[in-house]
Amino acid sequence: xxxxxxxxxxxxxxxxxxxxLNCTFSDSASQYFWWYRQHSGKAPKALMSIFSNGEKEEGxxxxxxxxxxxxxxLHIRDSQPSDSALYLxxxxxxYKPTFGKGTSLVVHx
Amino acid sequence: EAAVTQSPRSKVAVTGxxxxxxCHQTNNHDYMYWYRQDTGHGLRLIHYSYVADSTxxxxxxxxxxxxxxxxxxxxxxxxxxxxxxxxxYFCASSDGWGTSAETLYFGSGTRLTVL
Numbered sequence: 001x002x003x004x005x006x007x008x009x010x011x012x013x014x015x016x017x018x019x020x021l022n023c024t025f026s027d028s029a030s031q032y033f034w035w036y037r038q039h040s041g042k043a044p045k046a047l048m049s050i051f052s053n054g055e056k057e058e059g060x061x062x063x064x065x066x067x068x069x070x071x072x073x074l075h076i077r078d079s080q081p082s083d084s085a086l087y088l089x090x091x092x093x094x095y096k097p098t099f100g101k102g103t104s105l106v107v108h109x
Numbered sequence: 110e111a112a113v114t115q116s117p118r119s120k121v122a123v124t125g126x127x128x129x130x131x132c133h134q135t136n137n138h139d140y141m142y143w144y145r146q147d148t149g150h151g152l153r154l155i156h157y158s159y160v161a162d163s164t165x166x167x168x169x170x171x172x173x174x175x176x177x178x179x180x181x182x183x184x185x186x187x188x189x190x191x192x193x194x195x196x197x198y199f200c201a202s203s204d205g206w207g208t209s210a211e212t213l214y215f216g217s218g219t220r221l222t223v224l
Contacts, residue, residue, distance in 0.1 A: 001168065006151075034212075034213075036213075042217070043199060043215035043216060043217050043218055044152065044199070044213075044215050045215070046212040046213065046214075049212070088151055088152060090213075096154055096157065096167060096168070097142070097154065097213060098154065098168070099144075099151045099152040099153075100151055101149060101150055101151035102151045
């Protein structure tokens, strides 16, 4: 069974900071990697995904994937108060998307 | 944007009672999923389905049944509700996972409280 771990559990940063969230997985056959964002009281919503080793940038958000290290990360540049949310990483083994426990991010003005 | 609708939005049930949570999607997606969310546990997969009239066990299926009578509808059934099943339940759909690598679209969730 896939084991997905996220760190840190929670993070408080000032507005404008660069924020880094981490995710490790156990199944080296995993092919697809996602970050979801969940604002308080709302449904999770897909933020970004990556399918091959390397880096992918979309606006202020960047994903890094290193399959050999079983690790991927999300970096947020110029963090905004609206980025305050629970961030969930997800990995797919065998058609069963598995999520980490999440990182709670608070960006204070 | 894909639409997934869950009902009810919240429910209070008694221990030992039967609870049915419903999910309806209008996206023509093949895959549907039920997750539960508890503080400190993220999202855990209960059951999923990739075709009507067939369901598969997820990572925590004990105490739950699922039903997929049509492509659009997917229900989660708690035959004998227990206190430990108090949680927020999310339904999701996707056009496929793995080789299709499609996004999961979530419903707004059902907050279930078992007393």
